[in-house]
């Protein structure tokens with residue numbers, strides 16, 4: 001028992017050396033990485049929780065800071081923001097900070113140094129902190145939720161409605177459908193839920209996998225975004241915003257070939273805390289009952 005305790009303490013100290021910490025004390029994730037922002041991916045996470053001090057996720061160097069009071073130009077979308085450089089070519093960006101809350105003249109910063117205060121400067125609806133993490137070695141924008149300490153969440157994501165689309169025709173899949181054998185695109189309304197509120201506040205899930213007759217046919221993972229052929233795409237699947245989103249919360253899972261007979265579709269969705277949801281559909285092609 002004592003050995004186990006020592007092992008746990010050792011493990012935790014190792015984790016805290018390499019891991020990142022939350023930039024705020026009251027952690028309320030109001031928006032996740034990869035969510036639709038109309039015509040582009042949300043490239044970070046949003047943290048609510050009202051007015052609170054903002055700290056670096058790890059010690060580092062101040063690379064850049066923007067204070068609206070400092071420049072005569074109009075504030076840009078990020079509002080007042082700070083960019084930090086950490087070990088391993090990792091940069092973190094803290095946006096929408098309160099006017100005049102950013103400490104100026106600091107180069108080196110430790111985890112306990114306050115960077116600023118949450119605000120709603122720039123393109124922001126209500127006070128929140130937007131945090132982005134970028135790996136300059138691999139030129140990728142990373143999902144902060146894969147690097148920060150785990151969020152408490154017991155609610156599995158929701159797989160609400162699923163459709164199959166051929167040409168302009170869209171049909172909701174009920175689970176016992178009969179259609180012609182054909183190639184169809186599968187669309188699904190999927191979202192995770194905020195844990196701390198009782199009303200529906202949608203968040204992007206972490207992973208969506210589509211299986212056809214027991215074989216994986218498509219996978220969407222919101223772990224990092226890279227530039228590929230001049231577009232921002234999900235690193236794993238190389239799919240762009242338009243390849244992923246039909247509209248907000250409606251995902252283009254992929255195309256499948258419905259063969260004559262019974263076709264089994266399985267949609268598996270995971271959130272960042274590891275909660276899973278699954279839905280099975282059976283589509284009978286070519287043999288009406």
Ligand SMILES: [Zn+2]
Pocket residue numbers: 031042044045046129130131
């Ligand atoms: Zn944001």
